[in-house]
Amino acid sequence: MGGGGADPVRELLAEHRELCERATHPWEIAAVLEEAGLGSAAARRYRHADVFSLAEELYARVPRKPADDEPPPGTPAVAGPRPPQRASGWRHRCWARGALLGALLLPLVTVLGAAAGRPGPAAGSAGSSGPSQVGTAAALVLAAWAACGAADRAARWVRHAGQVQLRTVGTLAQFRARMRPVLPVALGLHLAVLALTSFTALAVLTAIAPRPGPAAGGLLQAVIHRAGPTQWVAQASLGLLIAVAAALRRCGRQSVALAGLLTADGLGAGLSAVRSCGLLPAGWAAAPGALTALATGTAAVVLLPYAWVALGRPQAHR
Structure with a gap:
């Protein structure tokens, strides 16, 4: 590629013309070239x-294509493609909401599944406080x-931060450097909100239906111990998955966000x-939250590296 002709950029422009027509910023072209x-x-x-x-010259040479929903003046409206696009979007939203609901219900589904499992020593000990x-x-x-x-607001902030950086920084390297901490901060903020809502929900439950036995340490300690360590880990991994998918x-x-949620649902x-069926070790598998932590943690670990790379690109913040 390249050449020593009178206009060496022309060949590159022909190769990437569609990209240059659709780009909203030279950095989108630079990222693809890299x-x-x-x-x-x-x-x-x-x-x-x-x-x-080089990307700036390519961007300047090609006139922008109008948005798909704004046809050029004089172009007859084409009614055919629009309904399928709307239908597809509606179906995708239904799938996304169903997948999110499935992920949210995993803590309850896995506990109910353990209570309905085959009786045994481990199952009995785990089910001794079944209603609780x-x-x-x-x-x-x-x-x-x-x-x-909060996850959706954090996701909106990630996109807004990317759009602000597109307008203010001068190079692609600066853009990537400034965007590196944005996703971790957004995830941390959502996990903090999730910790607060989880503590509040457990506090209300403890006040309404305290566990049997002497209450030592007051309400704070009772709430902390209401859920076991595995359940707190499962709640954190679920929150991490939801926040990454939202971003x-x-x-x-x-599509990637939906795939991550469906993966967690399927694994759970x-x-x-x-x-x-009794095919998992009774010890750790019977612990409340263990399967939720495994399912959502696996999906989150897969999504996180992809999100880290994808959200550091200008194309993600158009």
């Missing part, structure tokens, strides 16, 4: 000092649901079914 392996040395063959200045465990799981579900609004959805990666349901 992903294609075009670095500073290659940019010099096109008579530019770096990839960013079900109530705790239901409170955690309500807390996670209440924190979903990906707000930044144009709806599958592990519960396998446990009901």
Whole structure:
């Protein structure tokens, strides 16, 4: 690629014309060129000092295509493609809401599955406080649901931060450097809100239906110990998954976000079914929150690296 003709950029422009027409900022073009392996040395063959200045020329040479919902004047409206797009969007939203609901219900579903499993020593010990465990799981579900609004606001903030950086910083390297802490901060804020809603829900449950036995340490200690360590880990991993999926959805990666939620739903349901058949070790599998932590934690671990890379690109914040 490149050449020594009178206009060495023309060949590159022809190769990436569609990208240049759709781009809303030169950085989108620069990011794609870098992903294609075009670095500073290659940019010099096109008579530019770096990839960013080359992308600026490509961006300046090509007129922007109008948005899909704003046809050029004089172009007859095409009614055919629009209804399928709306229908597809409606179906996708239904799938997304169903997948989110399935993930939110995992703490309750896995506890109910353990109570309905085959009796045994471990099952008996875990089920000895069955109603209490079900109530705790239901409170955690309500807390996670209440924190979903915070996850969406954090996701909106991630996208807004990206759009602000697009307008203010001068290079692609600066953009990426400034966006690195944005996702971790958003996830941390959501987990803090989730911790607050979880503590509040468990406090209300403890006040309404205290556990049998002497109450030592007051309400604070009773609330902390209402859910076991595994359940707190499961709640954190569920919140992490929901926040990452929300950020990906707000930044144009709806299909990846949906896939992550469906993965957690499928893993949770599958592990519960396998446990009901007695095919999982009774010790850790019977602990409340263990299967939720495994299912949501696995999906979150897969989504996080992708989100870290994808949300650091200008294209995610158009």
